[in-house]
Amino acid sequence: MSLLSLEGIVAGYGPDVPILHGVNLHLDAGEIVAIVGPNGAGKSTAMKAAFGLLNIHEGRIRMGDEDVTGKSPESIVRKGVSFVPQTENIFPSLTVQENLELGGYFSPRSHVRAGLERIYTLFPPLRDKRYQKSGCLSGGQRQMVAMGRALMPDPTLMLLDEPTAGLSPKYAEEIFSLVLGINANGTSVLMVEQNARQALMISNRGYVLVDGRNRHEGPGNDLVRDREVAEMFLGG
């Protein structure tokens, strides 16, 4: 049984004009799965659909054996799924620590304290800046706050929407190794990435979406080597 599965999803931001035209994907416990594809392929849209942010016209979304089609983000986050949006992923006027604490909004207090310690160990630069406003941080550190917030409830699944967008190659590298670390701690990861090659290399499996439909899928390393995929958007 998959941790998350999208079955024949037709969905859009409104009740008509679908952006996804029948997307299928699944993710098993312990996996890192990457969704890649050209601009406008519906990658982020597919991820948002899984998190209850879209209007689902057709198809089903399941988490474990539960049908969560049409469920709100508030209820999905309580099922142990966290979502890190690409932009506006921190509360800028709140301190780093307050951002993290809100990640544990619905967890018991003792859980929050342990969570903070865990996050500061994972992202040491945040410990020194915990009382600073997160809006004053650099791009890479903001991404750490965003991921830290999402990791606070110790989720079983984390959804990452272009976690390396706008970051320097050095920081991007760091984020990818963090994703591996997070995964090693038992959190499954579904991510959408523009840095497709690097993302696929660290992923167990990958999906290539084009025009809101599945085009390819397979183990990450195979997709990187696939000639058609390479020609299409990996830059040859």
Next chain:
Amino acid sequence: MDQLLVFINAYLVPGIVSGSIYALGAIGLTLLFGVLRFTHFAHGDVMTAGAYFALTAIGLFGLHPVLALPIAMVCTSALCLCINHFFYRPLMRRPSLVLTISSFGIALMIRASIQLLYGVESHYYVRGIQRSTDFLGTFRIVDRHIWIVCCAIVLMVALHLLLTYTRLGKAMRAVSDSPELARLTGISTLAIVKATWVIGGSLAAVAGVFLGWDGFIQANMGWDLLLPMSAAAILGGLGRPYGAMVGGLVIGLAEELSSYPWFGGDALLSPGYKTGVAFTIMVAMLIWRPNGLFGGRVQ
């Protein structure tokens, strides 16, 4: 010495008192703006409702105005929750202008209901000469002014503690920062909106009771205060409760001190222009510092 005494008793103290009242109202306006993204034009009339709830309680049980505060706060919060449920919530997905305009309608409804129930004449909480306390043997401050300022300070400190240290307070600031991300974090916007109404409504009720206590209770009293309260909220930066506290005090003091005879024997400005002072400050802020003195966020 006499001059200083007059300055303190007749200008400074009243300035601080009306500043405290403006601040309490402006905090509600600014919190509601932060969380719901619209300017609540009925906030002045919510204050009026608070003043009349207290009037009823005082009439029924013969309470001291300060003891009537909790009753006014609870009733006004309930009123705000009802208004939110039946009027604003169904319009929540519409552009915020729709909410703003509908709040004008609510303002009229509250005022008209009060006029129907209580009539249009003025009422008083307490009649007769007011007790006052001497300080250092010279300053004479009416007891109600001491009560008003002290209660306002206590409430503002309480709000500060709530916003800084509680889960609810942090969640409120989070929704004000980014409602979308708050939702993704699992914060129930609906609960936060309700909490904001309770806090904003309670503070407005207190402001209304203080306003009535310091003068008289009349159906237009809150509406007339909308301008200085908005000025205070804009001065402090919309969405910033601490800014609203400072803004309220600044506007209150500016209004009172503008009629002090700074040069020679005549008032600098006739007291009739008090409202004009608040208006001028508001316009000047909107032109030169629309984000408020402390650089708030304008949507």
